[in-house]
Amino acid sequence: xxxxxxxxxxxxxxxxxxxxxxxxxxxxxxxxxxxxxxxxxxxxxxxxxxxxxxxxxxxxxxxxxxxxxxxxxxxxxxxxxxxxxxxxxxxxxxxxxxxxxxxxxxxxxxxxxx
Amino acid sequence: xxxxxxxxxxxxxxxxxxxxxxxxxxxxxxxxxxxxxxxxxxxxxxxxxxxxxxxxxxxxxxxxxxxxxxxxxxxxxxxxxxxxxxxxxxxxxxxxxxxxxxxxxxxxxxxx
Numbered sequence: 020x021x022x023x024x025x026x027x028x029x030x031x032x033x034x035x036x037x038x039x040x041x042x043x044x045x046x047x048x049x050x051x052x053x054x055x056x057x058x059x060x061x062x063x064x065x066x067x068x069x070x071x072x073x074x075x076x077x078x079x080x081x082x083x084x085x086x087x088x089x090x091x092x093x094x095x096x097x098x099x100x101x102x103x104x105x106x107x108x109x110x111x112x113x114x115x116x117x118x119x120x121x122x123x124x125x126x127x128x129x130x131x132x133x
Numbered sequence: 134x135x136x137x138x139x140x141x142x143x144x145x146x147x148x149x150x151x152x153x154x155x156x157x158x159x160x161x162x163x164x165x166x167x168x169x170x171x172x173x174x175x176x177x178x179x180x181x182x183x184x185x186x187x188x189x190x191x192x193x194x195x196x197x198x199x200x201x202x203x204x205x206x207x208x209x210x211x212x213x214x215x216x217x218x219x220x221x222x223x224x225x226x227x228x229x230x231x232x233x234x235x236x237x238x239x240x241x242x243x244x245x
Contacts, residue, residue, distance in 0.1 A: 023176075052232075059141070061222070062177075062235040077232075109176050116232060121167055121179025129174070 021046045025110050025125035031133045032097065032104060040095045040128045042110035048123070050116045051093040055079060056107040056127075065108075068093055069116050097130065105132050135160050135225060137236035145242045152210040154239045156223035162201045163225040168208050171220045171238065180221075181208075213243045 023044045032038045044051065050069050054062040064077030068087040082101025087093050093112075097104045107129050111122040138157040146152050156166070165184045169177035183190040183199045183206065190197045196209040210217050220238040227234050 025176075054235075059237065061137070061237040064232060067232060107174075111176070121169070121182060122177075122233065124176030124178070127174070127176050 023110055023112055023123055023125035025108075025128050027128060028126065030128055030130045032130060033133060035099045037096055037098050038130065040097070040108055040110075040130070042093045042095065042125060043091055044093075044112045044123070045091060046112055046123060047090070048112035048114055049090070050113045051087070052111040052113075052122070053077075053083070053085065053093070053095045054109045054111065056109060062109065065095065067116065104130055106130060135163070135227065135234050137223060137225060137234060139221075139223060139236040139239045141237060141239070143240040143242055145244060146213055148214060148243055148245050150213055152213045152217065152241055152243070154208040154221050154241065156206040156208065156236055158204050158225055162204065165226050166197075166199055166206050167224045167233065168195075168197055168206075169222040169224065169235075171222060177222055210241075213241075215243045215245050217241060218243050 026041045052067040053065040056062050063079050065083050066074055066077050066085040068074040071090050074085050074087050084096045107127050109127045110125045113122045136159045167182045168180045171177040181197050183197045194211045198207045220240045222235055222238040224233040224235045
């Protein structure tokens, strides 16, 4: 079955620690996205990538970094510079940016700072 | 920048009734609008897309309308069932940015 796999489902981070969230898709989609979801707020775009080896900052990129070395993979690193990282993180993909088909989302990673 | 408003209050309805959710937007008119369903602790699932030149779109028990004059989309679920209980998100194209902009979602609770 084609889809997006996010791991881990739950992640705990200590203060000052970097953590990496995994996102893999087998849909052959060119575009991939990372969103953050907080209670009472809409999905906020962190980073997106339109093609391998290229990515752009979204609306809230500070404290995050990404890479896109393979078409299938778009990992997100939450760095110690992100002051309020506790949130639900969602990875998504689409055939291309601007394509009118819907996004396919993963099941999310819930990150908690301990 | 584009702003999207969805009713933040939960919508409670009785099984069998029609649920109607609202999505209002400001500023420019999007070329298309999408609706997603999100269950607790899961990622959103794409339901329907409607284009600016379409007034209405249907899929099984779902119906979406798009009024570019009112800058509003309505999402209807007919003959609602408890299994329809979820949060429903609307999303608009971001224009020149080629990215979707999501609303905060409305929680629908269908009582048996």
